[in-house]
Amino acid sequence: MPVPGATSAPIPASAPAAGYYEFKPFNIGRWIVWSLFAVVLFVAPLLFTSSLSQTMLSQMGIAIIVCLSYNMLLGQGGMLSFGHAVYSGMGSFLAIHTLNMVGKGLPIPVSLIPIVGGLAGMLFAVLFGWVTTKKAATPFAMITLGVGELVWASSLMFPEFFGGEGGISSNRVTGPKPLGITFGPQIQLYYLIAVYTFVCTALMFAFTRTPLGRMLNAVRDNPERVEFVGYDTRKVRYIAFIIAAFFAGISGGLAALNFEIVTSEVVSGPRSGAYLLFTFLGGATFFFGPIIGAVLMVLAFVLLSELTKAWLLYLGLVFLFMVMYAPGGIASLVMMNLRVAAFGRLRELWVSYLALGATALIVLLGAAGMIEMVYHLKLNPALGPELKFLGAPLNAHGVNSWFGCAFVMLTGIGLFELTRRHFVHQWGEIQEYIEKEVKRREALA
Amino acid sequence: MSDSSSFALELRDLRKSFGKTEIIRGANLAVRPGERVAVIGPNGAGKSTLFNLISGRFEPTSGEVLLNGKRIDGKKPFEINRLGLSRSFQITNIFPKLSVFENLRCGVLWSLGYRYTFLKFLADLDDANDRAEELMKMIRLERKRDVLAVNLTYAEQRALEIGVTIGGGAGVILLDEPTAGMSKSETRRFIELIKEVTVGKTLLTVEHDMGVVFGLADKIAVVVYGEVIAFDSPEKVRANQRVQEAYLGSHVADAQVGAH
Amino acid sequence: QQAPARPAAAPAAQGNQAAAPSGGGALKGQTVRIAFMDPLSGAFANVGQNQLKSWQFAAEQLSGKTPSGVKFEVVGFDNKGSPQESLNTLKAAIDQGFRYVTQGNGSGAAAAILDAVSKHNERNPGKEIVYLNYAAVDPALTNEKCDYWHFRLDADTSMKMEALTTFMKDQQNIKKVYLINQNYAHGHQVNKYFKDAMKRKRPDVQIVGEELHPLGQVKDFAPYVAKIKQAGADTVVTGNWGQDLTLLVKAMNDAGLKVPMYTYYAGVTGTPTALAAGGDSEVYVVAYGHSNQKGDIGQMAAEFKKKFNDDYYTFATYNGIQLLGAAFAKAGSTDPIRVAKALEGLTVKSFAGDVQMRAADHQLQQSMFITKWQKAKQGEYNVENTGYTFVPIKQMDPYVSSTPTSCQMKRPAG
Amino acid sequence: MLKVENLHAFYGKSHVLHGVHFDVQPGEIVALLGRNGSGRSTTAKAIMGMVDCTGTVDWKGQQALGRKPYEIAHLGIGYVPENRDIFPKLTVHQNLMLGQKRANQKARWSFDDMYEMFPRLKERQHTEAGVLSGGEQQMLTLCRTLMGDPDLIIIDEPTEGLAPKIVELVAEYLKKLKDRGVSVLLIEQKLTIAMAISDRALVMGHGSIVFQGTPESLRADAYTRKEWLEV
Amino acid sequence: MEFFTISLLNGISYGLLLFMLSSGLTLIFSMMGVLNFAHASFYMLGAYFAFTTSQLVGYWPALVVAPLLVALIGALFEKYCLRRVHKFGHVPELLITFGLSFIILEMVQLVWGTSSADYRVPQALGGPLFTLYGTQFPMYRGFMMLVAVLMLIAIWLLLTRTRIGLVIQAALTHPETVEALGHNVPRVFMLVFGGGAALAGLAGVIGGNAFVTEPGMAATVGSVIFVVVVVGGMGSLTGAFVASLLIGVIQTFAVGVDASIMGALNAVGAPITSDTFGYPLWRLKISQIAPILPYLFLVLMLIFRPKGLLGTREG
Numbered sequence A: 001m002p003v004p005g006a007t008s009a010p011i012p013a014s015a016p017a018a019g020y021y022e023f024k025p026f027n028i029g030r031w032i033v034w035s036l037f038a039v040v041l042f043v044a045p046l047l048f049t050s051s052l053s054q055t056m057l058s059q060m061g062i063a064i065i066v067c068l069s070y071n072m073l074l075g076q077g078g079m080l081s082f083g084h085a086v087y088s089g090m091g092s093f094l095a096i097h098t099l100n101m102v103g104k105g106l107p108i109p110v111s112l113i114p115i116v117g118g119l120a121g122m123l124f125a126v127l128f129g130w131v132t133t134k135k136a137a138t139p140f141a142m143i144t145l146g147v148g149e150l151v152w153a154s155s156l157m158f159p160e161f162f163g164g165e166g167g168i169s170s171n172r173v174t175g176p177k178p179l180g181i182t183f184g185p186q187i188q189l190y191y192l193i194a195v196y197t198f199v200c201t202a203l204m205f206a207f208t209r210t211p212l213g214r215m216l217n218a219v220r221d222n223p224e225r226v227e228f229v230g231y232d233t234r235k236v237r238y239i240a241f242i243i244a245a246f247f248a249g250i251s252g253g254l255a256a257l258n259f260e261i262v263t264s265e266v267v268s269g270p271r272s273g274a275y276l277l278f279t280f281l282g283g284a285t286f287f288f289g290p291i292i293g294a295v296l297m298v299l300a301f302v303l304l305s306e307l308t309k310a311w312l313l314y315l316g317l318v319f320l321f322m323v324m325y326a327p328g329g330i331a332s333l334v335m336m337n338l339r340v341a342a343f344g345r346l347r348e349l350w351v352s353y354l355a356l357g358a359t360a361l362i363v364l365l366g367a368a369g370m371i372e373m374v375y376h377l378k379l380n381p382a383l384g385p386e387l388k389f390l391g392a393p394l395n396a397h398g399v400n401s402w403f404g405c406a407f408v409m410l411t412g413i414g415l416f417e418l419t420r421r422h423f424v425h426q427w428g429e430i431q432e433y434i435e436k437e438v439k440r441r442e443a444l445a
Numbered sequence B: 001m002s003d004s005s006s007f008a009l010e011l012r013d014l015r016k017s018f019g020k021t022e023i024i025r026g027a028n029l030a031v032r033p034g035e036r037v038a039v040i041g042p043n044g045a046g047k048s049t050l051f052n053l054i055s056g057r058f059e060p061t062s063g064e065v066l067l068n069g070k071r072i073d074g075k076k077p078f079e080i081n082r083l084g085l086s087r088s089f090q091i092t093n094i095f096p097k098l099s100v101f102e103n104l105r106c107g108v109l110w111s112l113g114y115r116y117t118f119l120k121f122l123a124d125l126d127d128a129n130d131r132a133e134e135l136m137k138m139i140r141l142e143r144k145r146d147v148l149a150v151n152l153t154y155a156e157q158r159a160l161e162i163g164v165t166i167g168g169g170a171g172v173i174l175l176d177e178p179t180a181g182m183s184k185s186e187t188r189r190f191i192e193l194i195k196e197v198t199v200g201k202t203l204l205t206v207e208h209d210m211g212v213v214f215g216l217a218d219k220i221a222v223v224v225y226g227e228v229i230a231f232d233s234p235e236k237v238r239a240n241q242r243v244q245e246a247y248l249g250s251h252v253a254d255a256q257v258g259a260h
Numbered sequence C: 001q002q003a004p005a006r007p008a009a010a011p012a013a014q015g016n017q018a019a020a021p022s023g024g025g026a027l028k029g030q031t032v033r034i035a036f037m038d039p040l041s042g043a044f045a046n047v048g049q050n051q052l053k054s055w056q057f058a059a060e061q062l063s064g065k066t067p068s069g070v071k072f073e074v075v076g077f078d079n080k081g082s083p084q085e086s087l088n089t090l091k092a093a094i095d096q097g098f099r100y101v102t103q104g105n106g107s108g109a110a111a112a113i114l115d116a117v118s119k120h121n122e123r124n125p126g127k128e129i130v131y132l133n134y135a136a137v138d139p140a141l142t143n144e145k146c147d148y149w150h151f152r153l154d155a156d157t158s159m160k161m162e163a164l165t166t167f168m169k170d171q172q173n174i175k176k177v178y179l180i181n182q183n184y185a186h187g188h189q190v191n192k193y194f195k196d197a198m199k200r201k202r203p204d205v206q207i208v209g210e211e212l213h214p215l216g217q218v219k220d221f222a223p224y225v226a227k228i229k230q231a232g233a234d235t236v237v238t239g240n241w242g243q244d245l246t247l248l249v250k251a252m253n254d255a256g257l258k259v260p261m262y263t264y265y266a267g268v269t270g271t272p273t274a275l276a277a278g279g280d281s282e283v284y285v286v287a288y289g290h291s292n293q294k295g296d297i298g299q300m301a302a303e304f305k306k307k308f309n310d311d312y313y314t315f316a317t318y319n320g321i322q323l324l325g326a327a328f329a330k331a332g333s334t335d336p337i338r339v340a341k342a343l344e345g346l347t348v349k350s351f352a353g354d355v356q357m358r359a360a361d362h363q364l365q366q367s368m369f370i371t372k373w374q375k376a377k378q379g380e381y382n383v384e385n386t387g388y389t390f391v392p393i394k395q396m397d398p399y400v401s402s403t404p405t406s407c408q409m410k411r412p413a414g
Numbered sequence D: 001m002l003k004v005e006n007l008h009a010f011y012g013k014s015h016v017l018h019g020v021h022f023d024v025q026p027g028e029i030v031a032l033l034g035r036n037g038s039g040r041s042t043t044a045k046a047i048m049g050m051v052d053c054t055g056t057v058d059w060k061g062q063q064a065l066g067r068k069p070y071e072i073a074h075l076g077i078g079y080v081p082e083n084r085d086i087f088p089k090l091t092v093h094q095n096l097m098l099g100q101k102r103a104n105q106k107a108r109w110s111f112d113d114m115y116e117m118f119p120r121l122k123e124r125q126h127t128e129a130g131v132l133s134g135g136e137q138q139m140l141t142l143c144r145t146l147m148g149d150p151d152l153i154i155i156d157e158p159t160e161g162l163a164p165k166i167v168e169l170v171a172e173y174l175k176k177l178k179d180r181g182v183s184v185l186l187i188e189q190k191l192t193i194a195m196a197i198s199d200r201a202l203v204m205g206h207g208s209i210v211f212q213g214t215p216e217s218l219r220a221d222a223y224t225r226k227e228w229l230e231v
Numbered sequence E: 001m002e003f004f005t006i007s008l009l010n011g012i013s014y015g016l017l018l019f020m021l022s023s024g025l026t027l028i029f030s031m032m033g034v035l036n037f038a039h040a041s042f043y044m045l046g047a048y049f050a051f052t053t054s055q056l057v058g059y060w061p062a063l064v065v066a067p068l069l070v071a072l073i074g075a076l077f078e079k080y081c082l083r084r085v086h087k088f089g090h091v092p093e094l095l096i097t098f099g100l101s102f103i104i105l106e107m108v109q110l111v112w113g114t115s116s117a118d119y120r121v122p123q124a125l126g127g128p129l130f131t132l133y134g135t136q137f138p139m140y141r142g143f144m145m146l147v148a149v150l151m152l153i154a155i156w157l158l159l160t161r162t163r164i165g166l167v168i169q170a171a172l173t174h175p176e177t178v179e180a181l182g183h184n185v186p187r188v189f190m191l192v193f194g195g196g197a198a199l200a201g202l203a204g205v206i207g208g209n210a211f212v213t214e215p216g217m218a219a220t221v222g223s224v225i226f227v228v229v230v231v232g233g234m235g236s237l238t239g240a241f242v243a244s245l246l247i248g249v250i251q252t253f254a255v256g257v258d259a260s261i262m263g264a265l266n267a268v269g270a271p272i273t274s275d276t277f278g279y280p281l282w283r284l285k286i287s288q289i290a291p292i293l294p295y296l297f298l299v300l301m302l303i304f305r306p307k308g309l310l311g312t313r314e315g
């Protein structure tokens, strides 16, 4: 697909959407967006009621906060961190210790425990950030890697604090119970998380509209020049780092409440890596990108791995293709289409999208069928060659199944290529139109 | 030397070596407030290096730099900027992924006292926004308000570079080849613009284009081989034999007129 | 051969006779589904996948053959080795109607599941879950963290150490012992229990070194071997597993340091292959089973090998199914509340004598074996097709390894 | 030697060159003049295969269009880009080395020739090119291309940012090239030097050639100068 | 003395081993600026390829064939994937190698199964090379050191005797200009990436049987190889070499040091007991943290000398 780089996307994270002489309709748009967000948060658990989906929704909220906070570093500050889990994780640990103390009579309401986590994350950021933010770019990335590895290694060495292998567990049903809210049932906790998610998202969005938030963008783009307009880049990075860690810590605190157990995996390198991968997948160049990324992260880890043993393979492939064809993440795809919509041309694309989607699905079906057969042969040899794939019986030893899958896939590829060509043409034509239109409007202005 | 506080900018026996090579070899210069100084000299003479030393990008090996009578050598760029000195770059150096308006606003925030705050909305900072709008008008980029800096044309980027430089309201402005890469007509317009936006300020600018130099400057400083060999009015500098030899060559007159 | 319960396990006596089928007929034809949660993907999937197969195999073999006559079905959930993911898989399993879950790889995940099951049962009466822990050996799980719904089929670190030191105390050539362990809970425990036990059993044995190294971080064990050698150790004791074990053994081989090693985990999937590639070394393993079992279980292992070309060594799966089957019969139901109660103190016949689920802490009391790693002779089990095998050199009755518990079990009212 | 016919070039969808025709003979200096944005740099890039284009670029009887830039370079066309694309992290000497198409080639030009021409470069030989002064960088790009021993060299605004004295030097240098049989396509703003050294001048406007002739005839053609060059 | 000599030997050989593991990464990182997270995966592929080829045709051919196969995969990856994302910047480059590492891991498990491969040291290289104070020095370790040194020489020649290094460095910032000067940039990039992958593959051939060939092997090499590259200094091959040796030696000697902060403080009369705040930290012995010292080293190095030991640039 001819998806242009993120740079050509119309409204970058930093665009002055909340600019100065803002015209009214846009603000209405903003109201609508935020209200929608609130409604989605509110309604989601009413639609998905199983206990798994409720815990997944809770985890999505938690992931949203932490991915957004990660993006304060990556997307807004250009700081590639390999150790963000340190801050969310330390938030978790201190939160759970606090929760245990609440159990022993410390008078803090359970609903404020995440704040404790946030403060803890912040504290560690004040300490570690002092060294990590001394540098930018690759040295920064590498220091965070080193600090992350050190903390992770320590987490196993100090069972007194980290609880050893079993971690620290606790019980969130403790302390006073205002209005009978115990946070015992998942749904009550979900709404606590939802409130935090909404507030933190709003706060982090607000942050992007503040002088520091803007200077952070400037530091990302051109640190040298920032020094010549009066700012100490190191300090900008440091403060932003601390703020990001605060939100990460909040998410860690919520996670502690949600799981009621914290083990050393929460500060691990793979965890930090997951934040990076999914923030990027969602789209680091747009504020809302990490939200998409966070939702996908939970889906991938919880659902995808339930559905198929080949989930890591699929994940790897998704990354490969996303990075190659949509380096701005999913958010950039969304924004590009919004731009087309803004010029009133999205309608024409529906058919193409449907066709693209359908043909891509065919390719996927064929390919996935074969992948699943291979995995089945490899992993479940004892269960015989038969397997069910999306309800269809396949025989991993049968020529028919293989031939069928290959046929489906090849047909899919052929059809996809045809529709893709058509789409590319159409897309190019629309972009041309938009460019002209922009020029024309500029000329009028 | 006269009372140093009467100078906006003063260099005293400034030296800078990179490794074993000494690039700036004892430069002295004293610029009075409100003067427009053109810094000229052969390629590699050390003009940009001089600017880098003054603005804190490099630390001098020895010598002093005084801004309004206060020592600034060895300070960090942002400290110097806060003391009222601002510079532009020979190679365009702006915030590519921010819009024109945002670029300018970044340039004014510190001087208006907003510092590292994250408790106020940018949209509510009326003074900063007004100032940025004003700057945008000055550099004639109103129509490109929301365009990302990368997507500007070269000349527009150069204009933005100047806008960001003067935004902070510094009293001493250093411009390094502001018109490099522009056509004659653009250059001419641009010089007007520079004149306009630096009214009442002390200006140092590096230029190779003699037309510009003579059009813009009250005084000319000639840098050769890391030293300021002459600092005088344009006429006198032009007449100076050493300058002739070292820099201008025989076609000065041509260079000025012929290019049109 | 009856295993007399130690004083601490007094309540166990009640259950002793209960293994006889009672009401088995009524349950015949029912299917009980067990959710298996361990890493099935990623770099450490090998053990999990072997063990899932083991469970499924045991379920298939024993379906309808236990006193209750129920059928068993084991379904794998991938917890990726992560405690938090385990909680998700647990939720998923609960949503899908599973009432029995089993897990074993990693005490971290075990603690998380134990805790979550406990809370779930408390908060959702009538939907109780029973958790069978088949391999997570942190003693805490049956001591300070013990829980009514958790039943451990493996022997914990302290029990294995009891058995191991009982064997070692008779080895007169052991004079100077070097302890090398991973620097985390399990390693700390191995150190501690070894020192405690040896002080009691062989006060003359000197501990010449006590090393803790970071988990999974050491790529080169040569410096440690140099240290061991310098300390003049004649014996090495380690709870290391995975590459921390194989690399240690290889490094000792390479340096020509031929001292016996006493280990916990030389038999885990992949480790024998790696050991064999490293050459001959004197390695002992303490476990509740070994690869040269005769009888039922021996046959099962052979069949498993034929079917999967893989080793069946997680015999806890066998005990687990047997125990459940007997408990269903005893309870006359497959309802977890009644089954949990029935499991307490239950004794069943295992592949090596009787085993009993001690009621006090839900820790299975079973025989222990010390085996030695050596080239397989004709007729001996060829571990992972390496040409090597683990031969039993000592079997110990359950009481030998039985350790007291500090568990204060909270049992549900009624 | 070089014959360009009906050259159209595009940046994405925007059509920049609209049918350019011209040629360069062996040993000739041709100046390509025009206002900013008229398409001169694009013409150079098109010849080098660095932009999408259609038409004919005939080089010594071969079609050059459609080849990769490095193939074109190997055919003997050298290109000095306009924005001083020196390699900042490499030393001056290394920059020159990269000008050679293969190591230790025998060519018209040696390192010493270059250093002789611009002694300044010799002094800075082992300095990272990124820290050179603007003018030094410009000299370096010129020399670097020359090291590849081209038969035709396309130079985009070589005097940009150079002190007047150095501009003269460059002019002489270009004449020297000519003496050694190298053709030059010179893209310039500064009419003076272009007029002084070129054999022919082309004027470009809105993506096509609007004037061809000798410098004298251009000087005489007040209309063209007014309409297409001055403001 | 005995312990010292043996530790020094161990340290140097471990250092060389680290260099062997990271040389390909150094090559790619320093020349192309790509943090190749799939490097360890190439290492793993090398081991598995060698395992299979050595079963078919023996160890010595495998020593050549396996790295070539890995190089091929690396080159194809560069050509069809990495090249396309180069223009998007370093983060996408890094992420795409992340993606690749997942895919390689899964592929390896599909082809060779999830368990360890029985890949053994060849007979000819088994056994001790010499015996020192009663401790054997294995022949295979000697072989490994030899290969590491050969790798160093090969890369050094590549960098100094050819202009590939220059072409790549220049092309990083100005690909078009380099091409216009007559260099086939894409091919050079492909060769370098393939070459880096081949080095990783070779390390795998040799490391696979010296250690363990299993799907987890990539993860265990993991981040320590980055430490070597960064501590040595980006862009510096000799730096990486020196850093490897230094880390090897320091780490090895650290294993032998059983001192702790508590011990030191107690010695100077500031008693620390189990009640003192932070007791577990003070109690920690240096030997216990030896394997994670490299990370500490990395952090300190970047703070105090961000260019690395012999590096010339910061990023």
Ligand SMILES: Nc1ncnc2c1ncn2[C@@H]1O[C@H](COP(=O)(O)OP(=O)(O)OP(=O)(O)O)[C@@H](O)[C@H]1O
Residues within 6 Å of the ligand: B018, B023, B041, B042, B043, B044, B045, B046, B047, B048, B049, B050, B090, D124, D127, D131, D132, D133, D134, D135, D136, D161
């Ligand atoms: N960081 C540095 N390290 C080494 N040498 C340097 C460094 N910075 C500048 N130089 C050298 O100092 C000399 C002066 O450079 P500078 O950029 O100041 O010249 P300039 O007068 O601005 O010339 P131009 O008009 O060509 O821009 C040059 O020879 C340059 O190579």
Ligand SMILES: Nc1ncnc2c1ncn2[C@@H]1O[C@H](COP(=O)(O)OP(=O)(O)OP(=O)(O)O)[C@@H](O)[C@H]1O
Residues within 6 Å of the ligand: D011, D014, D016, D034, D035, D036, D037, D038, D039, D040, D041, D042, D043, D082
């Ligand atoms: N990369 C690009 N993408 C899109 N348009 C471009 C690009 N480069 C140049 N253009 C456009 O192509 C036209 C011709 O540009 P070109 O650079 O060839 O002009 P020029 O005559 O060399 O002018 P200059 O004096 O600025 O160097 C201009 O309108 C310019 O805006």
Ligand SMILES: CC(C)C[C@H](N)C(=O)O
Residues within 6 Å of the ligand: A137, A138, A139, A141, E033, E034, E035, E090, E091, E314, E315
């Ligand atoms: C992320 C890193 C590979 C960046 C690198 N230091 C560079 O800018 O070249």
Ligand SMILES: [Mg+2]
Residues within 6 Å of the ligand: B047, B048, B049, B090, B176, B206, D133, D134
């Ligand atoms: Mg300069």
Ligand SMILES: [Mg+2]
Residues within 6 Å of the ligand: D040, D041, D042, D082, D156
């Ligand atoms: Mg041009």
